[in-house]
Amino acid sequence: SVADDEICCEPPGEDEWPNMFSQKAACMDQAPLGNLIDSDYVDSLVACHTACINTDDCRFFTYWRAEKYCNTYRSCTKERRSEGSDVYKVYRPWRMVAKIDGSLEAWPYGAEAWEDCIPFDHGGDVKTKHYCDNFQKMRIMFQMPDGRTTSLVYAGDEQSSVKDLVTGAFSPTALGIERWKGLLAESASLLPDGCRKEGFAVAAGGLDGIAFGARCRFGVLLSEEDNCTDRIGYIGVGCESANTSLPAVVAGGFSGDGTGALPVHAEIWIQ
Numbered sequence: 001s002v003a004d005d006e007i008c009c010e011p012p013g014e015d016e017w018p019n020m021f022s023q024k025a026a027c028m029d030q031a032p033l034g035n036l037i038d039s040d041y042v043d044s045l046v047a048c049h050t051a052c053i054n055t056d057d058c059r060f061f062t063y064w065r066a067e068k069y070c071n072t073y074r075s076c077t078k079e080r081r082s083e084g085s086d087v088y089k090v091y092r093p094w095r096m097v098a099k100i101d102g103s104l105e106a107w108p109y110g111a112e113a114w115e116d117c118i119p120f121d122h123g124g125d126v127k128t129k130h131y132c133d134n135f136q137k138m139r140i141m142f143q144m145p146d147g148r149t150t151s152l153v154y155a156g157d158e159q160s161s162v163k164d165l166v167t168g169a170f171s172p173t174a175l176g177i178e179r180w181k182g183l184l185a186e187s188a189s190l191l192p193d194g195c196r197k198e199g200f201a202v203a204a205g206g207l208d209g210i211a212f213g214a215r216c217r218f219g220v221l222l223s224e225e226d227n228c229t230d231r232i233g234y235i236g237v238g239c240e241s242a243n244t245s246l247p248a249v250v251a252g253g254f255s256g257d258g259t260g261a262l263p264v265h266a267e268i269w270i271q
Contacts (some may be wrong), residue, residue, distance in 0.1 A: 044068035062086070094139065094269045097162050099126040100237050102251035102263030109215050109240045114166055124265070132161045135270035140218070140237065142183045142252065143265040150183045162268060165200040166217040166238065172199040180220040180235045184253045190260030191235065191253055195228035197221045204228035205242065214241045214256070223256060231256040237266050 045063060048070035052058035063070045063086050100107045101124035107113055113120070117132040136158050141151040152175060165171055177196050181188035197204050198220035205213015205228055213229065214221055219236015221228055232241070233256035239249060247254070251266035 094271050095130040096128050097131050097268040097270055100251040100266040101125050102249055107238055107250045109238050132163050134158050134161050137271040139269045141267045152179045170201050187262050190255050191233045192222045192224045194226050195223040205232050212242055
């Protein structure tokens with residue numbers, strides 16, 4: 001157990017997060033390079049660090065040099081030091097959540113792929129186990145037909161996963177139209193620029209008994225009309241239009257009238 005009773009972090013459960021590690025590891029990433037007493041010390045420190053990296057929720061660990069012993073922790077609101085131990089924060093690498101081919105059929109709005117945590121790999125379309133991990137940051141990347149890549153980053157709260165957000169109620173974001181259009185570079189000029197509604201599980205329109213005009217699991221909806229009721233375009237992923245006669249663009253950009261459709265290869269990453 002941690003010696004300092006006032007430490008602000010949630011301790012791991014004994015059956016879930018082992019407290020001692022003996023396996024060797026390949027790299028140290030952000031572990032310190034000073035005070036490397038001997039190979040046993042290095043091996044044990046690297047093992048603790050690697051165990052934290054390999055546990056998705058681990059954010060830092062405390063390490064007792066003399067005993068070559070460590071505890072791993074999920075979160076901390078401020079830096080504290082346990083008596084007799086050093087505290088090491090661990091950099092979280094970006095983890096892939098999904099690959100979405102905008103011209104294929106695995107990721108339309110109504111696909112089962114959005115609703116569960118089951119990984120798959122269909123070549124151009126992929127879902128990993130990290131789809132259901134809580135995250136601090138989410139990055140969406142577009143690869144354009146000419147090979148160029150663009151991206152934007154959304155800041156999460158470490159309490160929700162991508163699945164939580166895209167399958168829940170509408171959750172607005174405030175990334176701004178310029179950042180969304182930046183995903184499509186100059187091709188964004190093909191899209192309307194009136195109504196702007198952005199976020200997770202976003203939908204708009206819906207006339208004559210139709211529930212929606214267009215919707216995206218994550219994206220921005222655009223229309224020439226200020227109230228987003230007609231000819232709705234979009235930029236995002238998991239998108240579809242209620243007008244099934246128009247081209248389907250699951251990821252990328254769509255003008256709303258079919259004259260400007262730009263399917264892209266999209267990737268979602270989290271940290």
